Amino acid sequence: MSNRNNGSESASSVPAGNFSAWLHGTEASLRSGNGGADVPCGACRGCCRSSMFIYIKPEERQTIRRIPRALLFPAPGLPKGHVLMGYDDKGQCPMLIDNQCSIYEDRPQTCRDYDCRIFSATGISVDQQTQPEIAQRVQEWVFNFENEGSREDERVLKEATSFLEKNRELFPPGSVPNNPVQLAVLAIRIYRLFSGLTSQARQDASSLSDAAIADAILTALSEPG
Template identity: 40%
Template sequence: MSKRIEAGEFSEWISDFTLTMKGQSDGNVPCNGCVGCCTSSKFILIRPSDAGALEVIPEQLLFSAPSLPPHHYLLGYYKKGHCPMFKNGSCTIYQYRPETCRQYDCRVLKASDADTRDEGPTISKKVAEWEFSYDKPESKKLQKAVNDAAKFLNENKKLFPDGYVPISSSSLAAVAIRIHPEFVSTQNSNRVNTPLKLVKKIVAKYP
């Protein structure tokens, strides 16, 4: 049996993570030296707002991000799956790490009950160890809303605009958390929306 690591009270965590996605919080991820996201073959999105990162990452390591506006770049990874900025067991640009890295929180995978096979063994192990607490009455309802949102995204990908539903599990989980309020309201309503109506509502409200 794998060990258990306290992931936090669910309603408090999802509130903080939502603010982090909006850029209104720095996030609070208890990584404890995990470095899984640094070593799991991930492309890192570098935004124009990541001025510090753009100054310290060698230009030759960056390439334009497909389907995104100019000045959005991707940072790839080496053969072993390590980020080029990860050396000797740590991030060499930690102080200037991009927003993508600051926001990454593998607890989203636990929260959405996602398939973690494409995340690599280190992250999969970490996700299995996380354990949320549900001390507040609304926490279980929020958890169900996130799960319902993730399931809806997976089952109705073809109804969404191209690119809206991410391919990677962690990105899809983050979108599920972003749109989960629509599924809380669904729990509280007797009104039934067709999948297409709900897709249109989600895309309009969460572009």
């Protein structure tokens, strides 16, 4: 999330950028682990008002310094120093003051990385009841498709997402996340491999079983880098 007003937007559609440029950039950012997303959020503050716990690493010292201690608590299951920031009784981040992030320059890396376009791109739905503002923005995003290749990128990404959702039982428990953000991230990580596997099978006029595709995905995910 950028949490800055970057310009005009209509009520029903918001330009999300070029699809393949976005996808390949997001993929590279996930691979490098550098994170950071330049989202054209405009006036939206959806993710600051969606009852989300914000994870903060111990290395984010300046961020931690800016947040009152009482708002932070240990992140369950993680070593000492990893913390979460909660939200108020309206589901709003306590650092959102007068509709602006009061620690924008020092906001957590989690906030810098959050990009709700992953839901539009993968076709994963956002819960309208619990996160209505994010759900609204996800419906509004409109990607530009640079060429036929970018339409194919979108088709494969959605197919890979759907494969993961439908074949959870072929993966060890927990390896296909229920959390929508983590599921979308996994789909982006594996869509190229998925594309290679399914197109090779098409070319050979062979049929690759779902179990074989799941095995290949698991093997690739277990390899370093």
